[in-house]
């Protein structure tokens with residue numbers, strides 16, 4: 001884990017370009033801003049080259065796409081590849097809706113993704129492994145989550161983050177696990193969307209996307225845990241407000257003190 005990447009983000013203030021969904025766009029923009037990067041959102045295909053040109057990472061959220069947006073996402077991915085900018089995909093609900101899986105796989109066949117971030121139901125679908133996903137949520141299944149994440153990473157030739165109570169991060173061989181977090185994340189819709197775009201901020205400051213992905217998971221989960229520990233009850237509203245404060249104010253030392261993770265070499 002390279003927690004110094006968080007300081008690099010705060011010093012460099014990289015631009016993270018997003019295609020977001022209308023449900024969580026504000027949380028995603030403010031999350032990126034609070035951690036110390038600079039968000040920009042796009043809804044117009046004609047500006048793609050210029051937008052990717054001024055950005056240090058591109059985060060593509062498949063949460064509420066329409067046909068025109070799929071064309072936009074395709075152009076963003078291809079342009080990011082051409083300009084050597086890291087690409088992160090959040091494949092929202094591909095485990096629950098077959099059409100979404102088909103579109104996600106068609107997109108990923110036409111440009112190279114660097115990091116996929118999804119929950120167990122989404123990552124199992126992209127690995128073609130049976131799982132009972134439920135809408136945007138992980139759902140239930142009995143498979144080995146590490147094996148599922150590795151299969152998805154090998155199939156799509158990228159880093160995969162399978163998030164949940166334990167985050168599993170893999171490049172297909174090496175595996176990192178982050179044990180920090182709080183169940184309150186599940187009570188705030190869009191926690192996953194925020195994490196995916198924050199992965200973009202970390203990929204913007206290093207070329208080691210496996211390192212970026214695991215450090216992003218640790219930082220986000222640990223800050224959520226620190227915030228939750230100070231609440232008096234299960235308060236999703238207060239949690240989301242304080243999470244934003246935490247992203248801005250929490251130091252690498254504070255994260256280091258509560259960090260619980262393991263990195264296993266293949």
Ligand SMILES: Nc1ncnc2c1ncn2[C@@H]1O[C@H](COP(=O)(O)OP(=O)(O)OP(=O)(O)O)[C@@H](O)[C@H]1O
Pocket residue numbers: 118119120136137138163164165166167180181182183185186188189190191192193194195217220221
């Ligand atoms: N039960 C849990 N305990 C601790 N942390 C959790 C738990 N569930 C999720 N998290 C954390 O929540 C964050 C978001 O991951 P999650 O898997 O919930 O994304 P998601 O399902 O895509 O969410 P959303 O659809 O709301 O965007 C991650 O940092 C993850 O570690």
Ligand SMILES: Cc1ncsc1CCO
Pocket residue numbers: 021023024063064092136189190193
């Ligand atoms: C609830 C919801 N529906 C489509 S996207 C989204 C936000 C979580 O990704």
Ligand SMILES: [Mg+2]
Pocket residue numbers: 092093119136192193
């Ligand atoms: Mg999600």
